[in-house]
Amino acid sequence: MNGALVFIDNKEIPIENEQNLLELIRKARIDLPTFCYHSELSIYGACRLCMVHVEGMGLVPACSTPPAPEMKVSTNTGEIRKMRKIIVELLLANHSQNCPTCQKSTTCQLQALAKRLGITKVRFKNQLKEMPADESSPSIVRDPNKCVLCGDCVRICSEVQSVGAIDFAYRGAQTVVIPSFGKALDQVECVNCGQCARICPTGALTPKSEVDEVWKAIHDPSKVVVAQVAPAVRVAIGEMFGLPPGTTTAGQIAAALKAIGFDKIYDTSFTADLTVLEESNEFIKRVTAGDRIPQFTSCCPAWVKFVEQYYPEFLNHLSSCRSPQQMFGALAKEMLASELKVNREDIVVVSIMPCTAKKFEAKRPEFESDGVRDVDQVLTTQELGRMIEEAGLHFKELGPESFHMPFGFKTGAGVIFGNSGGVSEAVLRYVSEKLTGQKHDAYEFTSVRGEEGIREAKLSVAGKEFTLAVVSGLGNARKVLENIQSGKVHYDLVEVMACPGGCIGGAGQPVFSDPLVKRQRTKGLYESDRMLELHKSQDNPYITELYDTFLGDVGGHKAHELLHTSYSSRKRILDEDLDISSGAEKSIDISVCFGTSCFLKGSQKLLRDILEHINVKGLDDRVNVRASFCFEKCDKGPTIKIGSRIIEGCTTEKAIEAIKREGLNLP
Amino acid sequence: MNLMLTGLNKIGNDFIVRSNAAAHRILVCAGTGCLVNGSLKVYEAFVKAIRDSGLNAIVELKKEEEGIFVSRTGCQGFCQIGPLVTILPEGIFYTGVKPLDVGEIVEKTIRNGDVVERLLYVEPDSQAVCRTKEEIPFYRRQHRFVLANCGTIDPEDINEYIAAGGYKEAVRAYLEMTPEEICELIFASGLRGRGGGGFPAGRKWDIARREVNEKKYVICNGDEGDPGAFMDMGIMEGNPHSVIEGMIVAARAIEADEGYIYVRAEYPLAVKRLRKAIDDAYRVGLLGKNLFGSNHSFNLNIMEGAGAFVCGEETALIASIEGKRGMPSPKPPFPSVSGLWGKPTIINNVETLSQVPLVLKVGPDGYRKVGTKDSPGTKTFALTGHVANSGLIEMPFGATLREIIYGVAGGMTSDTGKAVNDGFKAVQIGGPSGGCLTRDHLDLPIDFDSLKTVGAMVGSGGLVVMNKNTCMVSVARFFMQFTQHESCGKCVLCREGTKQMLSLLDDIIEGRATMETLDLLKDLAGAVQKGSLCGLGKTAPNPVLSTMKHFRDEYIAHVSDKRCPTGKCKALVKLIVDEELCKGCTLCAAKCPAGAISGEKGKPHRIDDKTCRKCYICVEACKFKAIKGE
C-alpha cells in the first residue's frame, strides 16, 4: 500500500506507513481539528471532529479510517463545517462559562476551535449541571465543568502511566472523569505526574497554581525569596513568548526572576551535580557489594510514589538520595540562613520546575525540619511564564543575567538531568573516572540517549560490565519491574522518569501537542551541555568546596542527614477498610490486610482466629476489627496492624501476643 | 450413518415412543407473559389434577409410558389472552385458563373428549368460536417458521428438540460439510441479520472464516434492549436449542472453538432455560471436546448483561464481555477481523442464529421460497399499541402493514381498547432507532430495503401501532428520551446531541418553541445521524426526522398555534372552568400553586391561562369535574 496515492482536497498525497487518514491529512499540512486523537494513545473516536468526506463512503472519522489507494477525501465540505460547528456548540452548551478566568485560557483547544470556526453564538441552551472542582491534590486541579470527555487523560493515565487513577464513571449525559468512588485526587493512587493535565485540551485538568503565594512572599519585606531553576525549564519557557522550542534561555530566566523581585537565583543543576556524586558513590558501593542491585534512581517523585504504592518490595532498591530539588531545599535552609544572616524561617525557597509532582514532593513530611519545609513553593514553567507576563516583562528582549553563586554554578552533567537518560549519563561520567582513576576527555555516553521508552545499554568500565536501563513513562517502568521480578532481565542501574522523554516533557512545561517539541527541548539541553565549560559533576569546583567546607565526605554523616532520605510503603487509596466488628468508643483498632498477597498467605484464617480470641476473651467491646486492603507490605504478609503497630509475617500467636501487649488480656 | 446421528435418532425415537404412548399431551404456555398471568399455577393444578384423577397418568416426562403428560412451553405469542393451554393430539386451544378451570378440563376434555366451550377463543369481529390455534386469525395469518416450535415443544427438554429433528444439521455441518461450504450455503440462502442491520450472515461468516487465527469466537446477541421488543426473548425461552444449534453450525463455519450468549439482564427465565439447554447439550455430547468424533471442540458460555441498551451494539457487547464499560469503539476494525480479545469474532442475533438450522434443513432454494428476493425468509415482530391483538408474531418479508394490522392484529382500537374502524394513524417500526410509517405505507411490502427508502428500518422488530389520538411529537419525544437515557456518553454528538434534541422537543411540547426551533432540531438531528460513533447515535434521530417529515403539520401546530392537535400535550391545553358545573366551592383556587384561579365563593371560577402552570392540580381537585381542556 505504501506509495499509493490518496487525494486530499484534490492534492495527491502518498501513503507512507500512515495507519489512518488523519495522519495523512496532517501530513498534507491540513490542520484537522481533534480532541481525542494522540499518536501515543489508543484510538478512541469520541470527539467526532475529525469527520471527513470520502467519496463512496460518505462521512467517516479520519482517526479510525485506514487510508486506501485512490481514496478521494474532502476535509471542508459544507456538511462537515456545519457538523464541526454543531459539535463545538454542543460542547460549549455543556461547559462552564468562565473562560476568561480559566487557567487554560489562550491555550485551551476548545476556545481556540470556537474562535477558528467563527462561532459567535451558541444556539443551544446551556445545560451544564455545575459540579464542585477538586482542588485537594497538591499538583492537579480537576474541574469537571470544563471537561469535554475526550478521554485523553484516562488513556494516558492507564495506557502510558499504568496508574489508572481516573476513569470514566456513570453513563450518558452523566458521564464524568473522576477518581475511584468520586474520591478526591489526593486520596487515591494518583502519582501527581500531571500527564493528564498536560494532555487535557481544556481547563478540566490543570497544574495547581502557587503563583499567589509566591507573589505574597516576594511582597513581604521580611522574607528572603530564593529561586532554584530546574534544567528543563530553560529550554521550554521561551515557547510561551514566541521562541522556538529548545531555545536555551537561562540568562533571560535569571533576569526575569530578578526583575520580578526574587532575592537570589540559583540553579537546580548545581544540586543535580551533587546528586550525581552521592548517587554514584552509593551505586559503586552497592555494585561492589552486590547489594540491592539494580539501583533505581529516585529523583522523580512520581516514580517514587509509584514504587511506594505498587512495588514496596523494591523500595530499598531506590537510591536513598533526595532529588536535586530537595537537596537544594535542605542545603539552602541550612546554609543560607547564616550566610545571608536571616532567620531560617524567613528564607522562602521557590523552585521553578517542569513538573507537577515536585509540588507534591515539596510537601512530603520527610522534607521539613522543625515544621519548616525545605522547599516552600513550587512553580511550574507555565506559572513562571505567567508571572513574567503579569509583570509585563518582554521576555525575549531581556538581557541575559547570571545566576548567583555558589548554587548557581553547574556542569553539563547537571543540565542534562532534564532529559530521559540524563541522570544515567551524568552518573556514568562520574563512575567511569572514579573506577578507572583516570580523567577522560570524551564525556558523552550517547548509548543511553534516545527516544524509546525503554532503552538498554551495556558498558564496560574498568573491566567491569554494567547493564543499564533507561526508562521513561511509568507503564514502561512497570514492564521493566515485572521483567526484573520474573528474572527475565538483569540490570545494575535503572533510571526512571515518569514523564515520557523525561522532565522536558513534564506537565508543568508550556502546553504543546506536536511531538517534535519534545525532541527540540531534548536537543536544547544536550546543546547547553556542550556550550558549558565543564561536563562532569566531579569537576564542579563549588561542589568540591561544599564538601570541603560543609558536608565533609561524599556519603558521609552530614551528607546523609541533608541529602538522603528513606521511603515507606503507601496505600493506594485511603479509607476503604471494611468494618468487621466494632467495639465501643475508645477501642483499639485491629486491621488485617486482605490484599491479594496477604490473603494467599492466610489472612482469612488469621482474621477468624483473632475474632475467635476476642470472642472467647470477651473483648468485643474493646476492639474494632477491620479488613484492610493492602498495607503494601506484600512480600512480608500476612500483615496486620494493631493500634499503631504493623506486624509483618503475622501468625495467630503473634497476633494474640500483640493484643495482650496492648493491655487487652483481661479475662 | 455415523455414530452421533445414530445416537441422536435414538434419543429422538425414544422420545417419540414415550410421547406416543401418552394418550394426551397438555401444553401449558410458560412464556414470560403467561407466567405473569399465573400459568405456573395452572401447570401445577394440571399435574395435581391428573395425579388425583385416578387416570393412572404420570406427569413426569421420563415415565410417560402410560398416559398423559403435561409440559411447559415457551411463549406462543398471544400473551394477551393467556394463560394458554393446548391439548394434544386434538389441538384444542384454551385461553385465559385459571387453576379453577383445570378440573373441568381434565374431566371434560381428557376423560370424555368434550370441549370446554367457554375457554375457547372467540373472534371479536365475527364472533366465530375457534377450537384450535389454526382457526384463530392471529395465528392463521402468520407464517411461523422460527417460532414454529415455540409453544409446541418443551424448551427444557432436549429430547423433544432432538425428536423434532434437532441437532441433525449441527452434526451434518461437522461431518459432511467444509466451513467454506457452510458459508456458501448460508450466503446463497440470502439469510440477513435480524439484529437490525440486515447484513448478509454468509458474508460476515466468510470474512471471519478467512482470518487465520488459532482462536475465534461466536457470539449470540441476546441483549434485545429495544423497549417493547421481545422476540429474541420468545425464542430463547421457547426454543433455546435452536439457538445453540445455530451457534454450533456458525462455530464450524468459521472454525471457532468458543462461544458466548449475551443475554439481557431482565430476562431471567431465558437465562435459566439457556443454561439448562447448554448443560443438556454438553451431556449429550453436542458441546465440548472432539465434537461428533472430529477433532474440533466448541465451548459455550452465558454472559448476563447488567442493564445497558448500548451493549446490544456489537463492539460495546464485546467490551462488556471483556469486563469493561460497554462503550462502543470505532469500526474498522470490524469484529469479524478483530473482536473479542482482538480475535476474529462473529456476532449474530438470536433470531438469525435460530434460522440457521432451518436454512440448512430446507436448503437455500427452499429458504428463498418465502419472503422477498433480497430479504428472504420471515421476520418476527413484537406487535403492540392500539390494536385488538398484540403479541409475538412472525411474518414473511414482503407482508404489508395492512395484512399485519387488519389481518393478524385484528384491527385498530381506541385508547380504551374498543375496536374502531378508521383509527389508524401511524406505525412506529424498529423501536427507538426506527421511523414511523403512515397511511401511505399501508401497502408497502416490508423488507430491509423498502423500509430504509422511507426512512424507517426493520431494527429490532418492535411494531407499535398508533391510533388517531396519538400525538406524534410526544411519540418522538418518548423515543428520544429513551435513547438519550441509554446513550453511553462516549461521543459528543450522541451524548450532547440527544440531550439537546430532547430539550428542543420539550420546548415544542411545552409551548416555548419558534419556527427556528424546528430548523435547529432538524440540523442537529442531521449532524447526530451522520456523525455519531455507533448505531445508537446514528439512528437516534430517526423517530424525530421521520415524524417531522410525515407529520410536519402537527409540529407546526405545536409551534406556531401553541396547540396539540390531539390534546395530549398538557402544557398546550388551555384549562377552562365549565360555568355550568362549577359550584364555586373555591377548592381549586385554594390548591392552585400558581394563584391562577380567581372567583368568589358560590360563583363560577376563572383560570388565567397566562399564569397557569398546567400542573392539573385543579383538575384533580375539583369534585364536580368542572375544569377541563378547552
Place this chain on the structure above:
Amino acid sequence: METIRKFERVFEIIDQNQRSAARLIPILQAVQAEYRYLPEEILAFVATSLGISPASVFGVATFYSLFTLKPKGKYLIRVCNGTACHVKGSMGLYGAIVKKLELKDGEDSTSDMLFTVETVNCLGACGLSPAMVVNDEVYGQLTPQRVSDIIDEIVLREAHNESDAHGA
C-alpha cells in the same frame, strides 16, 4: 459474623471467577446478589484482587443500570416504561406508586428501606402491559388500584413477619 460470612463469600466469588479481570461483571453481579448493593470497600477489594484499578471498577459499576452503590429497599419495584407499557400509561402507575409510598422529589426509596421504585425498559411482558416487577415477580395488566393493593399486601405481610419474629 454476618459481615465475615459475606466477606468470605466475596472470596469464593472471586475464586470461582478465576480471579480474572474479564469476569468483573459476573463478579459484581454475584457480589450484589450477596449484599443487595455494591459496597465501596468491597469494590476496592475486588479491584485489588483482580489487579485492576479501583477507578475502572467504579467506572463499570456505575455504567450498568442494574448495579447500585446505594443499598436498595427490601422490595425493589421496577415499573416497565417500555413502549407498550408507556402507551398503556405506565408513567401514571409510577406516579401512583410514588404517591402511595409518599416519596419526595428525588427519592426512590422509602425511609424504612422497605421499598425502592425505579423504571425499566420492557420486561418482555408487553402483551400484558402495563407491567412491573417486584423483586423477581412480574405483574401485568396493572391499574393504579391494583398496584396500591400489591403494596398493601406486602406491607401487611411484612408487619406480620415482624410480629412473628417478635413473638418468637
